[in-house]
Amino acid sequence: MKSKMWFALLTLLILLIGGCSNSKTANEVSNKSMNMVHEGMDNMTNGHMSHTNPLQLAPSTGENELAIPPLLEPDGENPARYSITAQEGTTEFYQGVQTETYGYNGSFLGPVIRVQSGQTVQFSTTNEMSKDTTFHWHGLEIPGEGDGGPHEQIKSGQSKTLTFNIRQQAATLWFHPHPEGQTAEQVYKGLAGLIYVEDENSQRLGLPNQYGVNDFPLIFQDRQFDDQKQLNYQLFKNNDGTIGDTLLINGTLHPKLSVRQEPVRLRLVNGSNARNFTFKLSTNEEFQQIATDGGFLNSPVPLKKLTLTPGERAEIIIDFSKLSTSADLALMNEEDVVLLPFTIKNEQTTPKKMQDQLNTFSTTSEEQQLPVSKRIELFGMGTMVTINGKQFDRNRIDFVQQQGVTEIWEIYNKPDMMGGMTHPFHLHGTQFKIVSINEQAPPLNEQGWKDTVSIEPDETVKLAVKFNDKGLYMFHCHLLEHEDNGMMGQVKVE
């Protein structure tokens, strides 16, 4: 009872302080508020006030080898059938402690579903949880009725089967629930998995492609465990994005990754509710980005750092045969926190030669000259977030677009008195092209297929959008609490 009152008081304090500060990004905002929550909790439990910032991620000690999600084997070939079950369970993140979690075909996260472009696939989805859910295929080009938005609720105990063709090019996609107002909590507790699309191109490029050997998925998620080591979402929930001090990669706490001295492909997925990640190497050396959300870049783009907002993916190549083999080689974030230490194994390999041209992506001059036909304004914070001044209404269609017709969507992130926040804007059912960011060409590493784009306050982004299928699709902020709070709209493709 007493602690509840404290919590209410603290929440009020957070609102007040949050409201007066000059907040810029989700992380900063949440950092501030979470800091307060934690100081409050420390206060209650330890009786002292902490002045550190607990919302920095704790560095990985590297004591656990990174978990590699299982590959889900299909049943049959045409169609290739995959069974995916959302279930409740417990997971041992901390030795001897069972944490209550959700997962697909397991207790936390899910398998990798590897499909081939051109293939017919069947997904049999089952909800064995006590809560309703949906199965959304983020980045997949699929008819609206299979897309798994909030209209396609699968009640506890029910199943649904979808059959469709994979027509898009090779990419790293993911899947997660999308029930109205409940997405953030279900993802937080562990519902997320990966879809790899492969095609002829991806197989002939000479890229590292031995799953779990030189081709690794890395799902980055930050979490806050309570003092019982539970993922108590309601306790830590923040309407501007729930973040935590504890990093999980593929569900592994304090991970390390053992690699050989060869080029290694990392498929980076920002699967967190709200935290942005800027990745770099501890040696500050270069790596190559080879793919965006929905396909390969035309050629590898050398980078020293790379930012992914929630929902975004990137594939990178780190050539461990060329790096200075410093003992503390690691993937770090911008604040120099070690996310993933590498152990270099003393094994020789003869890597394949990687092609220089990976794709033939381009934005045509026609696309560049098309007038804007859909305008979107992102605005607000917390529970007051809006798109074009409105909050999500499942009975309201915001836009109509014709199948197969390219339109220019202009998204503007309108700042407020306090500056505003970065919003990762995501569109379902298709991959789009970024035509411009504030009238400038996007950076080289965003000149590729995208389904989620980070938009900073006062920034205007133009997208060339074409849907190859029909149906109802969502567009929304991928900061999951913003999505749940109604920063979402619907486009109907006819």
Ligand code: C2O
């Ligand atoms: Cu990854 Cu509508 O979401």
Ligand code: CU
């Ligand atoms: Cu947002």
